[in-house]
Amino acid sequence: MRKRIAILIELLAISTSLPCFAQQNDELPSAPEAIAYFTLGSSMQVAPGGDVREILTRQQAEELALKNNPRISVAALLALAQKQVVRETRSAELPSLYGNATAVGAEEASRLSSGALSASRLLNHIGVGIQLSQLVTDFGHTHNLVASSSLQAEAAEQSAEATREDIELTADLAFYSALEAQATLRVAQSTVSERQSVGDQIDALTASKLKSTLDQSFAQANLSQAKLLVLDSQNRADAAMAALIDILGSTTDHHYHLVDDVALPSAIAPSAEAVVSLALQQRPDLKAQQLAHDADVHFSKAQHEQLLPTISASGVIGSTPVGSSTYFDQNWYGAGGVNVSIPIFNGFKFHAEASEADLRAKASDEQSRQLIDRIVRDVRTAWLAANTAQQRMSVTAQLLKQANMAVELAQTRYQLGLSSIVELSQAQLQQTQAQIADANARFEYEADLATLRFQSGSQP
Numbered sequence: 042m043r044k045r046i047a048i049l050i051e052l053l054a055i056s057t058s059l060p061c062f063a064q065q066n067d068e069l070p071s072a073p074e075a076i077a078y079f080t081l082g083s084s085m086q087v088a089p090g091g092d093v094r095e096i097l098t099r100q101q102a103e104e105l106a107l108k109n110n111p112r113i114s115v116a117a118l119l120a121l122a123q124k125q126v127v128r129e130t131r132s133a134e135l136p137s138l139y140g141n142a143t144a145v146g147a148e149e150a151s152r153l154s155s156g157a158l159s160a161s162r163l164l165n166h167i168g169v170g171i172q173l174s175q176l177v178t179d180f181g182h183t184h185n186l187v188a189s190s191s192l193q194a195e196a197a198e199q200s201a202e203a204t205r206e207d208i209e210l211t212a213d214l215a216f217y218s219a220l221e222a223q224a225t226l227r228v229a230q231s232t233v234s235e236r237q238s239v240g241d242q243i244d245a246l247t248a249s250k251l252k253s254t255l256d257q258s259f260a261q262a263n264l265s266q267a268k269l270l271v272l273d274s275q276n277r278a279d280a281a282m283a284a285l286i287d288i289l290g291s292t293t294d295h296h297y298h299l300v301d302d303v304a305l306p307s308a309i310a311p312s313a314e315a316v317v318s319l320a321l322q323q324r325p326d327l328k329a330q331q332l333a334h335d336a337d338v339h340f341s342k343a344q345h346e347q348l349l350p351t352i353s354a355s356g357v358i359g360s361t362p363v364g365s366s367t368y369f370d371q372n373w374y375g376a377g378g379v380n381v382s383i384p385i386f387n388g389f390k391f392h393a394e395a396s397e398a399d400l401r402a403k404a405s406d407e408q409s410r411q412l413i414d415r416i417v418r419d420v421r422t423a424w425l426a427a428n429t430a431q432q433r434m435s436v437t438a439q440l441l442k443q444a445n446m447a448v449e450l451a452q453t454r455y456q457l458g459l460s461s462i463v464e465l466s467q468a469q470l471q472q473t474q475a476q477i478a479d480a481n482a483r484f485e486y487e488a489d490l491a492t493l494r495f496q497s498g499s500q501p
Contacts, residue, residue: 109290170359192336199329323498
């Protein structure tokens with residue numbers, strides 16, 4: 042009897058020294074607490090290994106991505122190039138002015154007997170002059186080409202804006218993915234520390250013949266599982282950081298300490314239909330597609346107008362200070378005229394080009410409809426995901442609370458010899474899973490909110 046009482050007293054003494062999993066979980070910083078821990082007013086943070094790492098917020102990640110990512114430069118340069126196409130097309134409406142200087146040495150008064158020159162008589166002379174040509178009207182052909190190019194330039198600008206928003210979303214998702222991976226790594230490291238402590242104490246009890254080697258084996262297996270979790274979590278954290286560095290437009294292996302917003306995430310819209318309506322008004326890729334369709338319509342009109350006449354005016358004036366003149370003594374010359382070009386037949390080329398433009402305009406209209414359908418689907422899917430993630434945060438918090446209570450009870454029962462190590466191991470596993478789910482729930486919700494903002498076209 043005395044031996045049993047002594048064993049019970051020893052177990053109670055050990056219970057006071059065993060770590061309380063619920064209390065240790067409270068000591069483990071949650072996502073907002075970790076944010077406060079990392080935002081200590083300094084732009085640098087000392088990592089556990091002693092290396093100094095730069096703090097990075099979501100807004101800073103977006104700014105770096107927009108500044109350094111090559112996709113931004115490509116989209117901007119393509120938009121600028123499309124503006125030059127507008128100038129190229131509009132040049133057909135403006136006058137063309139050329140200057141000429143000509144010197145000819147010839148057999149005096151000889152004539153060409155072959156070839157096709159306007160003047161076959163050859164004279165020794167030197168002449169200078171200018172030529173001017175101006176389109177009078179082509180009945181809307183050039184005007185519609187200019188309108189089509191202008192709309193294409195506006196579409197390119199909207200495409201560049203869509204690229205910017207896509208880069209911002211990609212940076213946000215990479216940022217939250219890295220935060221989630223780091224939170225999982227912290228939970229895994231805490232789990233190793235807790236199970237190492239429990240394992241050491243069970244080893245001591247086993248050496249004192251108070252616990253069996255089965256309990257010791259289970260404790261060692263639990264510790265090994267926790268170490269494997271750390272390895273996997275470390276790998277995911279490093280991979281997530283590499284993806285973030287890539288979207289930031291950097292090639293250096295730079296590890297940041299990521300800092301989330303201290304404020305709680307904003308609530309989502311009450312219904313998906315409100316977000317759909319907003320997306321159909323604001324999405325830059327939809328605007329770009331609609332502008333491209335309008336450009337195709339103007340181009341189709343221009344192709345039809347190729348069948349109409351073209352009226353142009355031209356003039357020339359100059360001087361021949363050195364040369365022969367048979368009929369006149371003055372050494373200047375000048376002429377002007379109007380030309381009307383009427384297309385009669387060119388193998389149905391203009392008809393085919395007009396039909397092709399019509400078909401492409403109809404195809405771009407169908408592409409706009411297709412894009413609208415996809416936007417509506419994506420917005421609704423994003424809204425459902427964000428709504429689920431919002432509810433998931435409260436569920437995971439409740440799950441963690443229950444898991445902590447279960448570990449406390451399992452710990453007490455095991456210390457009193459009322460349960461086996463299997464029950465305690467199961468409770469520990471459930472607690473670890475609940476800790477990971479709770480730590481990641483906020484970041485998943487923020488990532489889903491970023492996706493919903495992108496889908497609605499209201500990316501900040």
